[in-house]
Amino acid sequence: MTCEEVKEILKIRLSKKRYTHSLNVANEAVKLAKAYGGDEDKAYLAGLTHDICKEIPQEEQLMMAKSCGMDFTETESLIPPLYHSAAGAYYLKKVLHIDDTDILAAVRYHTAGRAGMSLLEKIIYIADLISADRTYKDVSRMRKLAYEDLDKAMFEALRFSISDTLNKSSFIPESTWAAYNFFAKMMKG
Numbered sequence: 001m002t003c004e005e006v007k008e009i010l011k012i013r014l015s016k017k018r019y020t021h022s023l024n025v026a027n028e029a030v031k032l033a034k035a036y037g038g039d040e041d042k043a044y045l046a047g048l049t050h051d052i053c054k055e056i057p058q059e060e061q062l063m064m065a066k067s068c069g070m071d072f073t074e075t076e077s078l079i080p081p082l083y084h085s086a087a088g089a090y091y092l093k094k095v096l097h098i099d100d101t102d103i104l105a106a107v108r109y110h111t112a113g114r115a116g117m118s119l120l121e122k123i124i125y126i127a128d129l130i131s132a133d134r135t136y137k138d139v140s141r142m143r144k145l146a147y148e149d150l151d152k153a154m155f156e157a158l159r160f161s162i163s164d165t166l167n168k169s170s171f172i173p174e175s176t177w178a179a180y181n182f183f184a185k186m187m188k189g
């Protein structure tokens with residue numbers, strides 16, 4: 001399947017706003033891949049498809065997430081905004097017949113992160129945070145950091161995500177804690 005064909009599917013499945021976000025993430029992911037010597041084609045495709053299941057009914061997302069075969073945990077099933085990442089990996093594999101495990105993992109973990117993330121996984125996680133449509137307070141600092149040190153950007157992003165979740169008294173996926181510890185250790189090393 002070509003990227004143009006994937007875009008046609010995205011146009012049907014996503015709102016105009018999220019379609020634009022997906023294009024922005026794909027473009028940002030290519031820039032990061034160029035900066036860090038990653039695979040630009042995989043970065044573009046993973047960026048394009050990362051939110052492909054974000055606008056289908058939540059129950060459907062949950063069913064797909066549970067079937068993704070990539071360690072969807074009990075804790076994650078308590079966090080509906082995260083369902084779409086595991087559901088997306090399922091959709092990519094079953095419907096789009098994308099078998100590249102790195103692309104599948106990049107979509108699967110773009111919300112929660114995990115320890116030992118590959119370059120592509122980090123690229124998609126960060127591209128999603130700094131894409132052109134993002135406007136949160138520290139976005140320019142994060143954009144700068146992303147191109148200075150991708151691991152440090154991951155550590156900062158996880159630190160922010162976890163403290164934000166704690167403030168809301170919400171659940172934190174096991175893989176997010178593991179990712180935090182993984183990058184914290186790297187920062188100390």
Ligand SMILES: [Fe+2]
Pocket residue numbers: 050051054084085110111
């Ligand atoms: Fe997402």
Ligand SMILES: [Fe+2]
Pocket residue numbers: 021025050051128
């Ligand atoms: Fe996104």
